[in-house]
Amino acid sequence: MFGAIEAGGTKFVVAVGHINGPDEPPRIIDRAVIPTREPEETLADVLDFFRRQSEKRQEALAALGVASFGPLDLDPESPTYGAITTTPKLAWRGFPLKKRLEAALTVPVAIDTDVAGAALAEATYGAAAGERDVVYFTVGTGVGVGVLSGGRIVHGIGHPEFGHLRVRRLPGDDFPGICPYHGDCLEGLASGPAIRARAGRPAEALSPDDPAWAPVADALAEAVTAVVLLLAPAKVILGGGVMKQRHLFPCIREGVRAKLGGYVAYPALMPGPEGLDAYIVPPGLGDDAGLIGAFELARRALAR
């Protein structure tokens, strides 16, 4: 039995399940939602869930995967590997999430970002099943990006922070953006709060022909174009609350086509159902992507 945690700033989703093979998503046996409070309080409830599940089912955990909010220290050589680092949630700053879980449950624990988990899940069972080069954007309260290259989650000295890309601005658009660090970076232009600040109403309340959408789609198209030029992934997945506005997809695809200007002429980047319509896509696993990614992290931890 594997354990999975999707650790978010407002809730921890915890689950146990079985993994039968690479062609079938994990079968979730039970799950619970734990509100995120102080670290010790939250962790106590998390541990309680896994201990009760093991007892109830008379089955030990084989490994645990965690897809977590961040930023995280993901350098395996670092003394603080698996800890949460400079989060604005002060009580969680420096909290050694991986180490504490390992010490308490005595199983292998694999941790990565929530969005890397979602990328991994989508590339294993979802919209990019079977692909080894995948980029996943989540566009919601913020903009997060997870990257898979050759089947491996990409980190260097840190994990991607591509939500802060300085996109080229749409000519004539002088909205200053809302990122406290950069103003008009991708997140400062295309996140839910940015759309609300621009339009004066939340994204969900805007009609598809509201003029506030054009600069949002353009900023996302800039970021996807940059990803295509640097990594040429097999698939780009756009998820998160903002992307539930499905009318954004055709605008972003057309933006990417125009911005590439015919330079990288792979069939996948041509307009149409076998090209960009299948290349820039919504997630296949819906809201469970992070949790399923956590199971996949657990499976890989055991396989190592």
Place this chain on the structure above:
Amino acid sequence: MFGAIEAGGTKFVVAVGHINGPDEPPRIIDRAVIPTREPEETLADVLDFFRRQSEKRQEALAALGVASFGPLDLDPESPTYGAITTTPKLAWRGFPLKKRLEAALTVPVAIDTDVAGAALAEATYGAAAGERDVVYFTVGTGVGVGVLSGGRIVHGIGHPEFGHLRVRRLPGDDFPGICPYHGDCLEGLASGPAIRARAGRPAEALSPDDPAWAPVADALAEAVTAVVLLLAPAKVILGGGVMKQRHLFPCIREGVRAKLGGYVAYPALMPGPEGLDAYIVPPGLGDDAGLIGAFELARRALAR
């Protein structure tokens, strides 16, 4: 004995050498420069070099590595794997370089882009020796980018074309750029011909305080910032003819610092000798990086 080819648009550099281990660059026994003409003519001279070397030294080639101009088809599943694709050099378009070399020399042949070869060489023996996450820019007639992630050369459905990144423009700069596809993409602003078009004189003739440099450094800083935000490599290497202007380095480092705006606060990204001065660096292997990368490709081909 290993063979190596650095295949360029004006010349092919061919060499044979021995590789003693990972801590020591390949020992080059002999090399030659062959001018690039029509494919058949050029290939005949290349094959002649390797055959003569084998005879003369009574030693067979174990494997051959090729770091080539492109674009290349690098999809191992493609029927045209290892061929040159849409190059403006019409006679070379579609030329199956890898297959022809394999058929003629009957040794394993590994091929990748010239700039991926340079990245690999620098990460094995050069300015980023021992690092597994490295991005190499070559800034010359064009701008090429090679990416190593987890020690592996990154390709997705194609190889990086990040020279065509649509960088955010320096405010007030209205130079239209010279890229035939995009005008003011990175290559359209920062390549040698772009600098010449802007300044009216070649880059080598400009003094370090010429005002033409500021937008060049800024465009390169935009691209390096994007790379840091997406991949967070352990090292960024800037090579090629334009980067022989060493005064560009401090400007690019300062640009990256300012553009990150304190958001990703790793020690490597702080100003100073242990931070950005050691993070954004010139190549360590000089003009031999491509050729040494070709040897490393050959070594890896044999190890597989």
